[in-house]
Amino acid sequence: MILFLSQQVIEMKIIFEYEEENSRHLQDEDISIELPSNLVRKELPIPDISEVNVVRHFTNLSRMNFGVDVGFYPLGSCTMKYNPRVNEDAARLEGFSNLHPLSPEECAQGSLQLMWELKEYLKEIAGMDDFSLQPSAGAQGELLGTMIAKAYFRFKGEKRTKAIIPDSAHGTNPATASMCKLETITIPSDKRGNMDLNKFKESLDPEVALVMLTNPNTFGLFDENTLKISDLAHKNGTLMYCDGANMNALLGITRPGDQGFDMIHLNLHKTFSTPHGGGGPGAGVLGVKSFLADYLPIPRVVKHDGRYSLDYTKRKSVGRVRSFYGNFGMHVRAYSYINSWGTNIRKVSEHAVLNANYLQSLLKDTFELAYDRRCAHEFVLSSKKFGEKSALNIAKRLMDYGFHPPTIYFPLVVPEALMIEPTETESKETLDKFAMTLKKVASEIRESPEVVRQSPLTTPVGRLDEVAAARRPNLRWQPSSKSNQSDRQ
Amino acid sequence: MDYIPTTEKDRKEMLNLIGVGSINDLVSEFNPVLTSKLELPKPKSELELIQHMKGLAQKNKVLRCFAGAGSYNHYIPSAIGHLLTRGDLFTGYTPYQAEISQGTLQAMYEFQSFMCLLTGMDVANASLYEGSSALAEAALLSCSYTGRNHIFVKGGLHPQYLEVLKTYCEGAELVLTDRVDSNTACVIAQNPDFYGNVENLQHLSEQAHRVGALFVACVVEPTSLAVLEPPGNYGADMVAGEGQSFGIPLSFGGPYLGFMAVKSFLLKKLPGRICGMTTDSRGNRGFVLTFQAREQHIRRERATSNITTNQALMALASTIYLALMGRSGLTRVAKLSYARAHLLNGKLAELGFKNMNSKPFYNEFVVNVPGSAEALTSKLLEKGILGGVNLGDNDLLVCCTEMNSVQDIDDFVSVAAGD
Numbered sequence: 082m083i084l085f086l087s088q089q090v091i092e093m094k095i096i097f098e099y100e101e102e103n104s105r106h107l108q109d110e111d112i113s114i115e116l117p118s119n120l121v122r123k124e125l126p127i128p129d130i131s132e133v134n135v136v137r138h139f140t141n142l143s144r145m146n147f148g149v150d151v152g153f154y155p156l157g158s159c160t161m162k163y164n165p166r167v168n169e170d171a172a173r174l175e176g177f178s179n180l181h182p183l184s185p186e187e188c189a190q191g192s193l194q195l196m197w198e199l200k201e202y203l204k205e206i207a208g209m210d211d212f213s214l215q216p217s218a219g220a221q222g223e224l225l226g227t228m229i230a231k232a233y234f235r236f237k238g239e240k241r242t243k244a245i246i247p248d249s250a251h252g253t254n255p256a257t258a259s260m261c262k263l264e265t266i267t268i269p270s271d272k273r274g275n276m277d278l279n280k281f282k283e284s285l286d287p288e289v290a291l292v293m294l295t296n297p298n299t300f301g302l303f304d305e306n307t308l309k310i311s312d313l314a315h316k317n318g319t320l321m322y323c324d325g326a327n328m329n330a331l332l333g334i335t336r337p338g339d340q341g342f343d344m345i346h347l348n349l350h351k352t353f354s355t356p357h358g359g360g361g362p363g364a365g366v367l368g369v370k371s372f373l374a375d376y377l378p379i380p381r382v383v384k385h386d387g388r389y390s391l392d393y394t395k396r397k398s399v400g401r402v403r404s405f406y407g408n409f410g411m412h413v414r415a416y417s418y419i420n421s422w423g424t425n426i427r428k429v430s431e432h433a434v435l436n437a438n439y440l441q442s443l444l445k446d447t448f449e450l451a452y453d454r455r456c457a458h459e460f461v462l463s464s465k466k467f468g469e470k471s472a473l474n475i476a477k478r479l480m481d482y483g484f485h486p487p488t489i490y491f492p493l494v495v496p497e498a499l500m501i502e503p504t505e506t507e508s509k510e511t512l513d514k515f516a517m518t519l520k521k522v523a524s525e526i527r528e529s530p531e532v533v534r535q536s537p538l539t540t541p542v543g544r545l546d547e548v549a550a551a552r553r554p555n556l557r558w559q560p561s562s563k564s565n566q567s568d569r570q
Numbered sequence: 571m572d573y574i575p576t577t578e579k580d581r582k583e584m585l586n587l588i589g590v591g592s593i594n595d596l597v598s599e600f601n602p603v604l605t606s607k608l609e610l611p612k613p614k615s616e617l618e619l620i621q622h623m624k625g626l627a628q629k630n631k632v633l634r635c636f637a638g639a640g641s642y643n644h645y646i647p648s649a650i651g652h653l654l655t656r657g658d659l660f661t662g663y664t665p666y667q668a669e670i671s672q673g674t675l676q677a678m679y680e681f682q683s684f685m686c687l688l689t690g691m692d693v694a695n696a697s698l699y700e701g702s703s704a705l706a707e708a709a710l711l712s713c714s715y716t717g718r719n720h721i722f723v724k725g726g727l728h729p730q731y732l733e734v735l736k737t738y739c740e741g742a743e744l745v746l747t748d749r750v751d752s753n754t755a756c757v758i759a760q761n762p763d764f765y766g767n768v769e770n771l772q773h774l775s776e777q778a779h780r781v782g783a784l785f786v787a788c789v790v791e792p793t794s795l796a797v798l799e800p801p802g803n804y805g806a807d808m809v810a811g812e813g814q815s816f817g818i819p820l821s822f823g824g825p826y827l828g829f830m831a832v833k834s835f836l837l838k839k840l841p842g843r844i845c846g847m848t849t850d851s852r853g854n855r856g857f858v859l860t861f862q863a864r865e866q867h868i869r870r871e872r873a874t875s876n877i878t879t880n881q882a883l884m885a886l887a888s889t890i891y892l893a894l895m896g897r898s899g900l901t902r903v904a905k906l907s908y909a910r911a912h913l914l915n916g917k918l919a920e921l922g923f924k925n926m927n928s929k930p931f932y933n934e935f936v937v938n939v940p941g942s943a944e945a946l947t948s949k950l951l952e953k954g955i956l957g958g959v960n961l962g963d964n965d966l967l968v969c970c971t972e973m974n975s976v977q978d979i980d981d982f983v984s985v986a987a988g989d
Contacts (some may be wrong), residue, residue, distance in 0.1 A: 093672075096680045096893050104898035112905040114797050116930050119770045122799050126687050129896035136649050139677070139890055143656040146673030150657025159663050163573055167616050169655065172821075176627030182823030183637050183959055184630075185951065191629030192822045205608050217699035217824070218879040220866070228741040256866035256876035260710070261741045265871045303600050333608050335600040350879065358883030359674035360664040360843065361697070362825035365879075378737075400737035404640055404702040404730040404812075405823025417623055421571035423613035431593045432574045438596055439584040455588075455596060480670050488666075491867065508575040509584060535851070540669040543851035550848035550860040554837070556693045558683040 093145070096138060097128055097558045104129040126560045145541040146359070147485050153511050155440075157459045157488035157500025158251070158299060160329045160351035165421065168354070168414040177413055182405040186390050192409065193389035196382045199416045206419075206426070207325065207345050208338020209368030213377040214407040219326055221402055222346025222365030223257040223293070228399045229344065229369065229376040230291045230320050231261055236397060239318070241290035247276040249300055249492045251324060254293045263290060270494065274302040274452035281310065285317050295324040296337065297457035299492045299500070301437065303330070311341020320344065328352040329504070330434055330458035333427025344369045349408075353415035364411040378402055432505035433458040436512060440503050443516035447523050451495045459502035461495050467526045472497040477544060478522045480537040484515060571616055633956035634978050636914075638934045638969025639764070640701065640728050640790050641823060642815045644903060645973055647894045650817050654887055664843070664879070668858045669850075674882065675857035678845035681889040688795040689787075689809040690802020691831035695842035697885040698828030698877060701812025702731040705758065705788050706738035707841050707875060708810040708830060712756030712784045714874070715839050719744045720753040722783075724774065726763030728790055754783040756808075761787055761801070762794055765967065766911075766934030767927055775805025784808060784836075791815055793971075794932045796904035808832045817891025818884050827884040838864065841875030843882075903972050907933035910970035910979060917983045926965055934969040936961065939986075949985050957982065 114121060130138075148154070154161035172178065176191055186193065200212040216222040227244070234241045244258040245266045255265040266284045271277040276294065292314045297303045304310070311321050323337045323345035329352045331337070337345045349355050350363035357363075369377060379398045380391035391406075422429060434457055441450070441460040451461040464471040476486030476499075488500040503512055525533050537543065576584075581593075590596055597603070614622060635643040654660060658673065665671030665678075678696040685694035698704040709721050721744055723732065735758075739746055750757055757778035762768045775785035787801035789811035801809045813827035814820075832840055838861065846860035866873040895903065911933040915925055918937050926936040939946050943964040950957035955978070958968040970979070 093676065095676070095683075096889075097683065104896055106895070106899035106902050108898065108902060109905065112909045114905060114908055116768065116798075117770075119772075120768050120799055120930065122795070122797055125796060125897045125901065127684070127892060127897045127900065129898050130893060132649060132894060135890065135893045136653065138893065139653045140656070142673035142676055143653070143658045144673070145670075145676075146658040146662055147667075147670035148658045148661030150661045154661075154663075156663060156666075161661075161663060164661055165571070165573060167571075167620055170620060171623040171627075173651075174624060174627035175632060176630040178819040178821050179632045179643075180630050180822045181633070181635050181637050181643065181820050181956055182641050183639055184633065184822075184956060188631035188633060188951075188956075189822065191626040194629065195626055202610055205610060217703065217881075218877070220876040220878045221699060221703065224741065224876060228737065231741065252866035252868070252870045252873065253876045253878055255871035256869070256873040259871045259873070260876055262743050305599065308601060331600060333604065334597050335603055339602050339604075348879075356660045356883070357663040357879075358660050358881075359662045359671075359677075359886065360882030361879040362699075362881045362884060363879040399740065401730060401733040402703065402737055403700050403734060403824075404728070404826075408824040409822040410819075410825050413623075417619060420611055420614055420622060421616070421619050423611045424607050424609075425572070425613050426608065426610060428572070428574060431597070432576055434596050435576070435581065435584055435588075435593055438588045438590075442587050442589075455590075455599075457600070476667065477669065480667065485670065486667055506573050506575070509580040537669050541672050542669055542854055542856040545668045545850050545856045545858045546848045547858050547860065550846040550858050554693075554860065555847040556682055556837075556844060556860070557679070557686045560687075 093141060095558055099128055099130045099134060101129055102131040105132050152483050152485065153507060153515055154485040155487050155501045155503050156485060157502040158326065160502060160504055162354055162504035163506040164354050164356040165418065168417040171417040172410045172413040190389055193382055195416050196412055197384050197389055199412055200382065202419050203347060203366060203368060206332060207347060207368045208336030209345060210371035211374040211377060212366055212368045214366045214412055215378045215402055216346065216365040216367055217403055217408050218361060218363040219346055219348045219365040220253045220257065222367045223253055223324065224260060225367050225402050226322050226344045226346060227257050227261040229373055232376050232397065232399050233373060234290055241288050243289045245281065245284055245289055245292045248494050249298045250293060250295055251299060251326065254324060273305065273454060274300040275304045275306050276310065278306050278309065282313065285313060289317065289319045291320040291322045293322045293324060295327060297327045297330050300451055300461050301456040301459035302452060302454060303457050307340045326351060327458060330430055332430040334430055343373060349411050349415040354418045355411045355414040362408050362411060364408045429505050436503040436505060436507060440501060440512050440516060444519060447520050459500060461492065462499045462501065463495050463497050464499055465497040467523060471526060472499050474526065474533045475499065475522050478525065478533045478536040481539050482518045484518060571614065571619065633954055635956050636958050636968050636970065636974065636982060637956045639959045639967055640730065640812065641820055642791055642971055643820060643973050644793065644815050644971050646817050646819060647891065649894060650887055650890050653890055654883065659886065660883055665859060668856065672857060675845050677886050677889050679847060679857050681885045682845060684889060684892045685829050685831045688800065689831045690800030691809055692834040693837050694829060694831035695840050695844050697881040698830055698842055699881060700824060700826040700828045701790055702734035704810040704828030704830050705731055706735050708786045708808050709735060709756060710738065710742055711836065711839050711841065712786065713744055715836060716755045716782065716784065718753050718755040720747045720755060722747055722750050722754050722757045724759035726765060726767060727758065727760045727788065728764045750777055750781055750783065752781050754781055756784040756786050758786045758788060760790060762791060762932045765927060765936045766931035767929035768798060768932050769929050770799065770804055772804040786810060791933065793904045793907060796900040808836065813888045816888035818887050825881055825884055827881050827888055839874055842877050842880055906972035907970055910974050911935060914968065914970055914979045914982060918986060921987050933971060934967060936965050936967050939964045939966055946986060950982065953981060953985055955982055
């Protein structure tokens with residue numbers, strides 16, 4: 082019996098389609114706004130709906146959704162591990178959640194202490210000398226790192242205009258380089274899934290500002306040449322940037338700072354188990370070696386004589402990348418998570434790697450491995466022997482069996498890619514079931530292809546017409562009185 | 571605490587199948603391998619953990635809040651927390667697999683709709699990080715659309731927003747200038763501005779459009795949109811800003827909610843996720859992520875932005891907030907915030923505090939404190955009141971919302987009067 086995939090039809094309205102209802106809100110007759118009429122709004126086309134209907138609306142929406150709490154969610158590159166509830170309680174403590182960011186420092190000692198200690202933990206875990214907790218997500222951490230690289234070379238009086246990025250990198254890496262007006266040099270991968278060392282050497286010229294490596298990379302492989310790459314980059318005066326999205330493989334085992342990286346961002350919503358929230362919020366905190374610490378954003382959280390404060394001294398800081406101090410609520414959850422594991426944190430990564438290798442062993446003969454090596458915390462299969470669009474069809478059919486599909490068609494360089502990251506919080510029984518189901522779906526592709534092509538059959542909606550969505554965009558609800566008017570330029 | 575279900579027996583079977591003797595054999599190539607344990611705190615049980623966290627939270631002191639400046643203390647209806655912590659919503663991720671993500675997707679569509687209705691724009695994205703970086707993204711979009719690289723900012727922009735804009739401009743090699751001419755990509759104006767001033771900016775949008783620049787309105791206190799003319803009505807091409815006022819806690823500055831809404835001619839340049847309505851294979855209505863060809867995972871170095879993870883859960887919180895409040899509730903919040911701020915301003919005026927606002931204000935205002943503003947905020951602090959934000963020269967930026975009761979205001983005033 083699969084509970085989530087109920088065939089029950091929920092007739093979902095859009096929130097604007099509810100009939101007008103009596104407002105639950107009191108109205109104060111005597112309040113009027115005394116502003117000139119050209120400043121005042123004439124109409125507010127937002128419906129009044131009763132509380133019970135709003136609660137039912139969003140409860141029913143939640144029933145049409147899949148999260149880690151619902152079932153196995155092996156979405157490669159995203160580290161969909163269990164999110165401990167106690168961390169939610171911690172973040173909702175009145176002292177944390179109701180504190181105004183411009184409260185005097187003496188009223189914010191608890192928050193400042195938490196941020197300072199989190200920074201210390203992350204320094205130790207990543208092997209870095211300093212951290213900024215400001216970036217809101219991994220991509221903003223990368224942006225900050227790239228800005229720091231530019232500022233660093235500007236101070237040194239060097240003109241460097243390129244970033245070296247392997248073809249297995251997250252799309253954010255080249256997108257970030259472009260936002261900072263750096264030219265991306267793409268390096269292909271070698272036969273073992275490492276960045277091709279010879280091609281790298283050929284591209285490493287005096288104009289290269291930084292090398293952006295994800296390690297382990299998006300094939301789920303620890304680059305065997307990491308130390309060599311760092312060494313070559315440094316001899317060339319180039320900075321080493323680590324996309325730390327895959328840090329879940331490395332906790333307590335090895336440290337990017339010891340691998341020669343000068344900067345790293347960590348995704349607190351991946352490795353440190355803050356919930357993904359349907360697409361955020363995250364936190365993409367940035368760690369640096371001491372020679373780059375002066376470039377970090379202000380304010381910095383500092384500690385003097387047991388008292389915590391915010392230091393606005395500019396030094397060489399690139400400035401702020403956001404208001405206030407970062408996604409503090411995520412800092413609380415990550416801090417709480419690290420405190421629960423403490424010195425045992427290595428166990429997280431050991432089991433993330435164990436689970437991935439176990440699942441890879443179960444599946445490698447049915448599919449093809451992108452690279453036939455032991456993996457780190459995730460691995461990439463190719464389903465190309467099952468034909469075109471097989472990765473898509475497998476993903477859709479898996480939903481009928483109650484699983485969230487793996488990441489598909491990424492990395493882009495693997496045909497019909499299925500990128501699978503089980504994480505450490507899943508049991509052997511879950512992994513066995515998932516492997517068995519994936520094999521079953523593979524046999525269905527040959528034996529009952531029509532069923533697979535039409536899948537998913539048991540989800541609240543069937544396959545959606547993405548082409549129509551882009552061709553005839555409907556991106557918002559229109560009040561009916563305005564639906565025929567054109568307000569477009 | 572230990573969140574790993576694997577037993578010793580499981581571990582042995584798994585290692586056997588993999589063909590290695592120990593977990594260490596699996597990680598031996600992660601060089602250089604650490605030889606000692608990390609220096610971290612002692613592991614904690616759930617009980618020890620929550621006691622430790624409570625101890626830290628108690629070191630903070632939550633005050634009666636008269637501070638705004640980009641972070642607004644509005645009431646959060648109870649139902650939001652209950653709905654937000656439903657695991658099917660908050661433990662999912664970006665809805666790449668639409669068939670099992672209709673909850674997240676439909677909420678995104680509703681969020682986009684609310685933002686359009688409030689701002690008077692045609693389309694909105696599914697959220698950005700927070701207000702200041704959303705505004706910086708709007709500047710980048712303007713430059714990409716116009717092919718120009720000069721940005722003009724009207725005075726009165728939140729100083730932290732200006733700092734962030736400068737950081738992004740430095741990275742993207744753009745220039746902040748003090749005039750509007752044929753090199754100007756966009757004109758940016760915050761409304762209500764940092765000091766609370768409200769203005770009809772029609773003249774500024776016309777000035778921008780005359781030279782072929784875009785006009786960007788920045789909204790930091792979005793409850794104002796319930797009563798103020800939407801920026802679309804005074805010529806804005808884009809509205810970027812902060813949605814924290816809509817059901818998101820102060821939380822020492824984050825996570826908050828960046829948003830961006832634009833006129834339809836800018837759709838293909840919009841950064842971030844966008845949800846669209848479509849139909850499924852059974853002919854029913856459904857929702858998908860659309861226009862993904864703008865995004866980094868497809869377009870890579872030619873993407874409109876690098877943003878990936880956004881603030882989906884905060885967008886959901888604000889969607890639930892707007893649904894619960896409705897037209898009546900939202901209007902009441904705005905009117906109360908306005909009324910309380912004007913009440914306090916009036917009472918302070920009677921004490922000889924000069925109002926420094928150059929224009930009508932909404933729920934934030936600047937008063938010049940006779941004597942020392944710092945001394946006043948210290949005295950207020952003793953009474954458990956966060957009196958506002960000191961701007962220097964004894965100017966104090968004060969904010970009221972529906973949370974500031976008449977009693978709170980009287981307490982503020984009696985401290986100010988030196989009673």
